Amino acid sequence: xxxxxxPTSNLAAYEYVLxxxxxxxxxxxxxxxxxxxxxxxxxxxxxxxxxxxxxLGGAYAEAVVSGWSEFRTEDYERAEALAQKALTLNxxxxxxxxxxxxxxxxxxxxxxxxxxxxxxxxxNPSDADNYVQRGTMLVWAGxxxxxxxWLEGALHFDRAxxxxxxxLCTAY
Numbered sequence: 707x708x709x710x711x712x713p714t715s716n717l718a719a720y721e722y723v724l725x726x727x728x729x730x731x732x733x734x735x736x737x738x739x740x741x742x743x744x745x746x747x748x749x750x751x752x753x754x755x756x757x758x759x760x761x762l763g764g765a766y767a768e769a770v771v772s773g774w775s776e777f778r779t780e781d782y783e784r785a786e787a788l789a790q791k792a793l794t795l796n797x798x799x800x801x802x803x804x805x806x807x808x809x810x811x812x813x814x815x816x817x818x819x820x821x822x823x824x825x826x827x828x829x830n831p832s833d834a835d836n837y838v839q840r841g842t843m844l845v846w847a848g849x850x851x852x853x854x855x856w857l858e859g860a861l862h863f864d865r866a867x868x869x870x871x872x873x874l875c876t877a878y
Contacts, residue, residue, distance in 0.1 A: 756796035763788030
């Protein structure tokens with residue numbers, strides 16, 4: 707049933723999210739800034755578009771992790787608020803759980819980070835990004851041995867997942 711749901715009825719908002727994901731995948735400050743702009747445009751067109759809120763939160767979190775943010779605490783609070791908004795709109799928005807997991811990681815609340823990613827896995831147990839996130843959380847929590855199965859599982863679902871491969875190297 708979730709697979710058949712439309713994320714938004716506004717095709718322009720949907721296009722902005724797709725374009726934002728494309729920009730976000732380039733891992734540069736400029737492309738992340740572009741993604742933030744595109745995700746915000748999607749929200750402006752459809753304020754009830756949960757994945758747009760989650761994606762925008764993810765872009766703010768990425769800015770902090772990558773060292774592009776001048777105001778780290780504020781941007782992580784913004785990311786958390788956007789993820790919470792996404793979950794208010796649609797509790798099955800797995801990207802929002804991943805954002806919350808990252809926020810908890812930043813605050814060194816490893817059990818909370820793992821709990822959030824476990825919620826995402828409950829909704830989508832076959833999502834490579836959920837596997838990468840869980841494996842990454844375990845590595846940072848000092849449980850690298852447990853992370854191996856999750857990171858290898860992510861590569862099973864998506865053999866070209868660079869984040870899974872990099873974190874697998876870190877785990878080993």
